[in-house]
Amino acid sequence: MFIPLNSSDTKWSDFTLVCPCISVGNVGQLATDLIISTLKMEHVGYLSDSSMLPMCGNDPFNTSGLVEGKLCTTAEVYKSDEKRLLVVQLRALLVKGKHSQFRKKLLDWIKQSNFSRVILLTSSFAYERIDSQITGSPLRYLTTPLLEKHPNSPTKCGLGHWTQLERRDFVWSPEPEGTSIPDAAKGVYIPGGGIAKRFFEDCCREDISLAILLNFCSEGDNIPHAIQLANYLNEWLKVAEKSKQPSGCSFKIPSSWTLLFGNAVNPELY
Numbered sequence: 048m049f050i051p052l053n054s055s056d057t058k059w060s061d062f063t064l065v066c067p068c069i070s071v072g073n074v075g076q077l078a079t080d081l082i083i084s085t086l087k088m089e090h091v092g093y094l095s096d097s098s099m100l101p102m103c104g105n106d107p108f109n110t111s112g113l114v115e116g117k118l119c120t121t122a123e124v125y126k127s128d129e130k131r132l133l134v135v136q137l138r139a140l141l142v143k144g145k146h147s148q149f150r151k152k153l154l155d156w157i158k159q160s161n162f163s164r165v166i167l168l169t170s171s172f173a174y175e176r177i178d179s180q181i182t183g184s185p186l187r188y189l190t191t192p193l194l195e196k197h198p199n200s201p202t203k204c205g206l207g208h209w210t211q212l213e214r215r216d217f218v219w220s221p222e223p224e225g226t227s228i229p230d231a232a233k234g235v236y237i238p239g240g241g242i243a244k245r246f247f248e249d250c251c252r253e254d255i256s257l258a259i260l261l262n263f264c265s266e267g268d269n270i271p272h273a274i275q276l277a278n279y280l281n282e283w284l285k286v287a288e289k290s291k292q293p294s295g296c297s298f299k300i301p302s303s304w305t306l307l308f309g310n311a312v313n314p315e316l317y
Contacts (some may be wrong), residue, residue, distance in 0.1 A: 049160075050154040051125065053093040057134055063284065064162040064247055066135040066153075068169035068246075071239035072264045075168035076271030078280065079136050079309050085287050088125035088134060095122075095145045096152050098145035102138055107303035120151040131161070141242070154253060164194055164256040166284075167246060168276060173263040179213055185263040185272075186279045187197035187212040189247060193229050201258065201283055212237070212261065270307065272295040274298065277286070284300065 065082065067075030099121045106117035109291070121139040141149050156164055179288075189212050194200050201209050214234030229251035233298065237244045243259055250257035260279055264272040277292075277298060281287045288297050 048094050048096050049092055049154045050301075053091065059160045059162055061163055062131050062133045062160075064133050064135070064164070065280070065310045066159070066167055068139055068241035068243045069137055069140055070170045070241040070243065071172055072170050072266050072272060073268035074170035074242075074269050074272045074276055076137060076260050077078060077269060077277050078132060078168050078276040080107065080301050080304070081273060081277040082132075082280070082286065083125050083134055083136060083297045085297070085299045086130060086132070088127050088297075090123060091126045091133075093120050093122055093133065094124065094156075096149060098142050098149035098152065099140055100136075100139040104138070105303075108143045108301050118219075127286075130284070131163075132284070132286060146242055146245070148247055150242055154249055154255070156260060158253070159244065159256060162256075164199070164249070164258065166228060166280065167195075167257065167259045167282065169237065169240040169243040169259060169261045170264050170269075170272065170276070171237050171261050173221055173265045175236075175238045176263055177213060177215070180263065184210060186210070186275065187261050187263075188279075189235065189259040189261075191247070191257045193249050193254050194258055205282060206265055206283060207315055212259075214244045268307075270304070 061081075065079065067079045069071045069076070102121045104119050108120055109117065119138060122135060122137050125134045125136065145181075169213075188201060188209055190200055191246050195202065197203070207306055212235065215236045216234060228248055230248075232244075232248040237259075240261060243261070245255065247259055260276060262272050262276045262279070276285075
């Protein structure tokens with residue numbers, strides 16, 4: 048699934064993998080953009096599989112103001128040796144009916160690469176919140192049993208103020224034939240969260256160190272939600288410097304964000 052640009056970029060045993068879900072408001076993908084842009088991460092490869100719709104576009108992190116001929120594809124992989132971080136950016140939808148194939152291929156790559164931990168960034172419909180989720184922080188997290196034992200888990204890193212995603216007793220969803228939902232994943236409800244729920248079940252079943260970070264939101268101008276989620280991640284990983292900016296961190300906005308919802312249209316286009 049992973050195609051490296053350099054054959055030496057295949058060993059990640061002490062790296063943390065960060066991957067967004069294609070979810071409501073594209074919040075996970077926007078937060079991932081911020082991390083890649085801020086750390087000036089190196090493009091080291093891409094993911095290729097028939098479960099992903101093909102896509103090609105201009106380099107979203109171009110800073111020179113010139114067209115340099117660089118392109119981006121459906122799923123690209125970036126790394127930061129300094130932060131021991133590997134980041135996947137997804138830029139297109141998954142093929143209908145092939146979500147389980149994508150999850151399986153991603154899980155196989157994770158196991159082969161032996162990442163120290165995996166962090167999934169996603170979002171969930173704000174209108175689906177229960178009473179306890181309406182007030183306070185809109186941010187929640189989930190961890191698999193294996194990660195909970197890890198010395199760098201949120202609960203062991205001074206993040207006791209974080210709120211775990213509340214479980215729901217009434218949640219039901221059809222299970223694939225021959226499988227059952229692990230006890231640690233029962234009651235998990237992430238509407239609008241893409242593959243997050245099923246992938247959490249997979250990782251509980253396969254004993255993978257996974258954390259899901261999510262933000263409740265609605266469709267619209269989701270830049271503030273992305274900054275919130277990136278801050279949430281940074282509070283744990285500490286990959287970006289703190290600042291006095293309203294965002295709380297000195298995130299570098301990618302050049303591609305000038306075309307996002309809510310921004311003025313470039314008059315040169317007319």
